[in-house]
Amino acid sequence: MHVVRVVLAFLRVAALNELQYRANFVLQLIQSLLALGTGLVILALVFDQVTDLNGWTHPQILAVMGVHVMMGGLIQMVIQPNILQFMADIEEGTFDYVLTRPVDAQLLVSIRSFRIWQATDVLVGAVVLIIAVTRPGHAVEPATAMLFAASFLVGWAMLYSVWLILATTAFWFVHVDQIVDLLNGFYQAGRWPVGIYPGWLRHGLTFLVPLAYAITVPAEVLTSKVSAGAVAGAAAFAVVLVALARWFWRAGLRRYASASS
Amino acid sequence: MIDRLCALGAFYVQTIQIALARQLQHRAHNLLFVLGMVAEPLVYLAVWSTVARARGGQVAGYTGGKLAAYYIVWTLVRHMNIVFTPYGFEGRIRSGKMSGLLLLPLHPIHHDLADFAGLKLVTIVTWIPIALVLAIAFRPALDPGALQIFVFCVAIWGAFVVRSTFMWALGLLSFWTTRVAALFELYLAIELVLSGRLVPMSFLPAWTKTIAAWLPFQWAFAFPIESLVTPMAAGELLCGLAMQLVWICIGALLVSMVWRRAVRRYTAVGG
Amino acid sequence: MEPAIRVARLCKTFSVPERDPGVRAALAALFHRKTREVTAVVDVSLEIASGEIVGFLGPNGAGKTTTLKVLSGLLHPTSGDVRVLGHVPAMRETAYLCEIALVMGNRNQLQWDIPVADSFLLHRTIYRIPWADFRRRRDELVALLELEDLLRKPVRNLSLGERMRAELAASLLHAPRVLFFDEPTLGLDVVMQKRMREFVAEYNRRHGATILLTSHYMADVSTLCRRVIVIHRGRICFDGDLETLSDEVAAYKEIWVTLGEPADLSMYGEIRSCDGVRIALRVPKASAPGVTARLLQNHPVLDLTVEDPPLEDVIEMAFRAGPSAPDVAPPSEDRVR
Numbered sequence: 008m009h010v011v012r013v014v015l016a017f018l019r020v021a022a023l024n025e026l027q028y029r030a031n032f033v034l035q036l037i038q039s040l041l042a043l044g045t046g047l048v049i050l051a052l053v054f055d056q057v058t059d060l061n062g063w064t065h066p067q068i069l070a071v072m073g074v075h076v077m078m079g080g081l082i083q084m085v086i087q088p089n090i091l092q093f094m095a096d097i098e099e100g101t102f103d104y105v106l107t108r109p110v111d112a113q114l115l116v117s118i119r120s121f122r123i124w125q126a127t128d129v130l131v132g133a134v135v136l137i138i139a140v141t142r143p144g145h146a147v148e149p150a151t152a153m154l155f156a157a158s159f160l161v162g163w164a165m166l167y168s169v170w171l172i173l174a175t176t177a178f179w180f181v182h183v184d185q186i187v188d189l190l191n192g193f194y195q196a197g198r199w200p201v202g203i204y205p206g207w208l209r210h211g212l213t214f215l216v217p218l219a220y221a222i223t224v225p226a227e228v229l230t231s232k233v234s235a236g237a238v239a240g241a242a243a244f245a246v247v248l249v250a251l252a253r254w255f256w257r258a259g260l261r262r263y264a265s266a267s268s
Numbered sequence: 269m270i271d272r273l274c275a276l277g278a279f280y281v282q283t284i285q286i287a288l289a290r291q292l293q294h295r296a297h298n299l300l301f302v303l304g305m306v307a308e309p310l311v312y313l314a315v316w317s318t319v320a321r322a323r324g325g326q327v328a329g330y331t332g333g334k335l336a337a338y339y340i341v342w343t344l345v346r347h348m349n350i351v352f353t354p355y356g357f358e359g360r361i362r363s364g365k366m367s368g369l370l371l372l373p374l375h376p377i378h379h380d381l382a383d384f385a386g387l388k389l390v391t392i393v394t395w396i397p398i399a400l401v402l403a404i405a406f407r408p409a410l411d412p413g414a415l416q417i418f419v420f421c422v423a424i425w426g427a428f429v430v431r432s433t434f435m436w437a438l439g440l441l442s443f444w445t446t447r448v449a450a451l452f453e454l455y456l457a458i459e460l461v462l463s464g465r466l467v468p469m470s471f472l473p474a475w476t477k478t479i480a481a482w483l484p485f486q487w488a489f490a491f492p493i494e495s496l497v498t499p500m501a502a503g504e505l506l507c508g509l510a511m512q513l514v515w516i517c518i519g520a521l522l523v524s525m526v527w528r529r530a531v532r533r534y535t536a537v538g539g
Numbered sequence: 540m541e542p543a544i545r546v547a548r549l550c551k552t553f554s555v556p557e558r559d560p561g562v563r564a565a566l567a568a569l570f571h572r573k574t575r576e577v578t579a580v581v582d583v584s585l586e587i588a589s590g591e592i593v594g595f596l597g598p599n600g601a602g603k604t605t606t607l608k609v610l611s612g613l614l615h616p617t618s619g620d621v622r623v624l625g626h627v628p629a630m631r632e633t634a635y636l637c638e639i640a641l642v643m644g645n646r647n648q649l650q651w652d653i654p655v656a657d658s659f660l661l662h663r664t665i666y667r668i669p670w671a672d673f674r675r676r677r678d679e680l681v682a683l684l685e686l687e688d689l690l691r692k693p694v695r696n697l698s699l700g701e702r703m704r705a706e707l708a709a710s711l712l713h714a715p716r717v718l719f720f721d722e723p724t725l726g727l728d729v730v731m732q733k734r735m736r737e738f739v740a741e742y743n744r745r746h747g748a749t750i751l752l753t754s755h756y757m758a759d760v761s762t763l764c765r766r767v768i769v770i771h772r773g774r775i776c777f778d779g780d781l782e783t784l785s786d787e788v789a790a791y792k793e794i795w796v797t798l799g800e801p802a803d804l805s806m807y808g809e810i811r812s813c814d815g816v817r818i819a820l821r822v823p824k825a826s827a828p829g830v831t832a833r834l835l836q837n838h839p840v841l842d843l844t845v846e847d848p849p850l851e852d853v854i855e856m857a858f859r860a861g862p863s864a865p866d867v868a869p870p871s872e873d874r875v876r
Contacts, residue, residue, distance in 0.1 A: 009667060016664040023653045034450050041457040049466055053315060057322045060315070103613050104648040108665055109636040185297050189304035196311045203318045208310070264615045264629065266553060 013110055014118050021121035028124075035124040039076070039131045046072055046198060061203045066139045068200060071226040073136030075198045078162065078222055080128025082194070086167055087187065088120035090174045094184055097177045102263070113256050117171070140229045147229060155228045158238045161245045162221030168245075168252035169217065175252075178259035197222040220244065279374065280382045287386025298394045305346055306398065309339040312467070313406065328471045333409025337497045338468055340402045345492045346465070347391045348424045351432040352380040354448045357439030361534075370531065377436050377523060381429070388428060412496050419505040423492035426512035430488040433519025440523070443530040464490025484515040541625065543717060543749040544587040544610060549619035551580040551605050579605040581773040583619070587751065589716075592743050594764035595753040596854055602773040603753040604721055610751065611641050611719050623717060637666060640715040642706060644725030649694045655705045656690040659712060666713035673712065680708040683738055700731035707735070711742065720752040724759055736762050757851055769857045777857050785853055792827040793846045794820040799839030807834065816841075821848070 025031065050072070054065050063071075093116045096102040105115050140147060173186040197218035201209050212218045220241040227233040291298065316335050320327045330338065360366045369376040403410075412420070438455060442448045460466050462476065463485035469477060480486050491508045494500065500508075554574045580602040587593050595603045608614040609621055612628035612635065621628055626635040649658040663673045681687055684704045694702060703723065710718075720739075724732040740763055743750055754760055760767055760781070767784060769777040777784055794808070798816045807830045808822035822830045827845055834840060 012664050016661050020650055020653060020657065020661055023657055024650070027652065030447065034447075034453070037450050038453050041453055045457055045460055045466065048461055049312075049315075052467060052471055053319055056319050056327055060318055060322070099646070100643075101646050101648065103608070103611075103641065103643070104646075106613055106631065107611060107636055107639065107641045109633040109667075110665055180296055182294055182297055183300070185300035185304060189300050192304035192307040195308050199311065199315055204314045208314070261615075264613065265617075 009110075010114065013114070017118050018121060021123055025121075025123045032124045032127070035127045039080075039127040042128075043076065043131055043135065046076075061200075063200050063202065066142065067226070067230050067232075069139035070136055070230050071200050071223060072198055073132050073134075073139055074159070074222050074226045076132030076135060077129050078132075078159070078166070078197070079194065080125050080130075080132055081163060082166060082170075083125040083128060084122050085118075086170050087191075088122045089117050090170055091184075091187060092116075092120045093174055094177050094187075097181060106260075106263075112260060113171075113253065117167075136226075136229070151228060151231070154235055154238060155225055158220075158225040158228050158241060161238065161242045162217070162225055164245045165217040165241075165248050166221050168248040171252045172255050175255050175259040178263045194218070200226070217244065217248070276374075276378065279378065280385070283379065283382035284386035284389070287383045288389060291387055291390040298390055302343075302347065302391060302394045302398055306343055306402070309342045309346070312342075313339040316467075328468070330468060330470075331409065333407060334497065336406040337408035337410045338493055340399060340406065340408050341493045341496050342465070343399065343402070344392070344395050345424060345427060345489055347395065348388060348428045348492070349431050349488055351384055351428065351435050352439070353435055354439035354442055354452045357436075357442040358446065358448060361442055366534070370534070375527070377432075380436065381432055384432065385428070410497065413499075415502055415505060416496055416500065419509060420492060420496040422509060423495050423512065426509060426516070427488040427492050430484055430512055430515050430519060433516060433523055434484060437519060437522040437526060440526045440530045443533050459485045462486065463488060464493060469494075484519070487512050487515050540589070542586040543589040543591075543624055544585070544751070545620075545622045546583060546585050546606075546610070547620040549580055549583040549606070549609060549621060550578075550617045551602075551609060551614065552576055552578045552617050578773050580609070580770075583770075583773075583775055585768060585775065585778060587749060589749050590743070590747040591766060592739070592750040592752065592764050594760035594767045595751065595770060596755070596760055596767055597753075597770035598755065601770045603770055605773075606770070607719050607721055607751065607753055611639060612636070613641075637713060638715055639717045639719065640710040640713070641719045642710050642721070642723050644703070644720075644722035647694070647702065647706065649702070649706055649709055651695050652693050654691045654693055655686065655697075655709075658694065658705075659709060662709050662712050668713055672714070676712055676714060677708075680711055683741065684708050700727055703727060703731070703735065704738075707738065714746070716748055718748050718750045720750065720754075722754055723752070724754065724756055732756065732758065739763060757849075757854070769854060771857075784857065785847055790824050791821055791848060792824050793848050794822060794827065794831060794834070795842075795844045795846065796820065796834055796838075796840055797842040799841055802838055804834070804838075 050065070050068065053060065059065075060068065093102070096105060105112055108115060170190060173190065174183070176186070177183045196204070196212060201212050201219040201223045204212065209219070224233055224237060224241055228238065313335055316327060316330070317332050320330065320332050320335060325331060327335075360369070369379065372379075438452060439448070441451065461472075462480040462483055469480065469486055469490045472480070487508070491512065495505055495508060553576075555577045557573050557575050583602075583606060595606065597603045605614065609616050610623055610628055612631045615629045624635065624638055626632055626638075628635065649655065650661065659673075659677055662668075663670075668676075681690065684707060686704060686708060689697060689701055689705060694705065697705065707723070724735055727735065736759060739750060739752075742748060750763075752759065752763065765780060767777070767779070767781055768775055769784070777787075793811065796804075796818055798818065801815055804810060804818055804820060808820045808826075811819040811821050813819075820830070831843065831845060834843065
């Protein structure tokens, strides 16, 4: 259908854009590896002092780190570039061009920009995850893998909704570039299992910036710490968030259409 | 000579005022900016507090309260460390703004230092209420003496200048290559570990600390924090300030040496 | 026949933040934000038939862009009835969006880093243009705008003039029936401006698209538009032909005369400029022939021309004449865009 064709058209444009800059791939890889390196350093320093952290063992935390890096890569590939483009359009007055297209504005805003080379993070994260999860005598069953994929996608949908909700405030405040730093900053909290944070912070992470669902839960699926029921609960929460994001976006559009651009 | 210093001083004052007025307009922006940077230290704090609890109350000499103090002060020092980066340099050369700056009768680094200093003033003001909230939430063990507070106030600005000069020197490489980014990322990764940003210096193994002693990183980060959080003798505190000055001089020397060559290359190659 | 664009008593007001200069005021603004109600457009009514090219004239902040944005569906009117091609623009129906195009001077819509041809392909997908139609229109536009050499270049490598031509082509690929141009010749050099105007006129001739154009370049308006609408302070102060505008508003002529020796000509009429021997006189239209005769008779005239007043002066007089309705408080002010 038309929507799929439009998405593919923009993917094609992104490929054309980025394949020109092969050097970016190398740079991205370097960045991914450096970030992983510093993560492993702190993990090593911690496990120098203890053998488990609130019940989480080294491989289990490593699994969380792997999912964190993978999800982070997806955010940098798909969500962040589009949100940045949207905010730039609001500031420069070119959002009007989005509105004059015969395509749903939210869809257009969400798929226009892809940063393909950020896939290095997805790859690096996947490697870490596989290393963390495959231990001798402990193979991952297909059912678990599928449940993992489902919970990963659900988590992604939640993070997309949160990013969009915050970006939509640009319709009121215009200069909201800082939300990107804010979201990326708080995303760092997802590097560790949510269980190590004090109670009130844990609740904040679960409900405000649903990192628990997006990162810890998928990792827990693979390390057999959680059931399908929890994933179903996460899916329900995701539906609520997606609907909320859509509603708020439309409110933002109404505001844009009645106020000065 | 005195005239030039006065003129420079006036330039700084005016640029700071402009930066202040400009930045104060963006209320939500400022708040979100400071808030966004709070997550990283809180994550470290949560992790190390959990470790401390598992080890019966303290880790590497840091109790829960001292960890809280370290990471809360961390948030301010982190902000004082945000300066003009090599990415900004690249952007300037590409957009042609560098040419404009070269025409001014003033070394461009003064513009960046003054402009960012103005922004830092706004950041400090924005930070205070956030720090109070963090203090209420995490109950830091903080009991600094008067000299410590004084040294801290000086040290955060020393940190700002140290990092500015070294970032600027790194940025100058953009005149020779468009691939500064890879080098910059490597620099940042090393700095992250060896500056006291990832973990307090005493958490690092001995051989790492030896390497760090020869680098400017800890003087821009760990020292200001420790001056307030760790009880230190007057001699140590003043020695630390002196080290900051030493590194500022080294950085300034680097900048001035490389700048001359950079300008020659820029004007020969045309950007 | 149903007019392409019909506007009845359109009004649009905004709340705009304002701040006094200085650091103290900046600090105060942190706690208490002042806003001001600004009237951008008041009581605007107009009808534009299909195929017309209409110029919207007015100083900055007069309300031209606001009106244009209401017509293209980007802004909701505060009150009034607006219909374009039978649709209500504010509803932003897909069918409506496929019939219009918006081109804003100095604001790009093409993809920056990829060849122009690829941007065109993207456009085709978004507007669901059938391949045959797409190829035909693309070839026509490429020929008309001389884009053959530019098709394979990324937009960032094009000069401003080349970029505007490419933007123009892209915006016409879906054969819109109504075109909204917001200051399209902004920043272009004289030659490029002329080419743009010729293209727009030719496109209108071939396809009968209705074109609404805002500009503050008189030449855009005088060469392209037979009909102009003058907006000032949010109100229409003139709507009609350019000639009528001249006749009604500026009933005088300008006489440029070069004398053999300097002389004082103030008795003949108002002296607009005096450069020693080259003098410009402004006289009422009716008395122009008489004054010309007397000048030739009484003075050593080397050169003499009689001209209509420049369009800028005419427009300015239209502004000063003011909208027909008296200004009602609160007075409208220039708004920040």
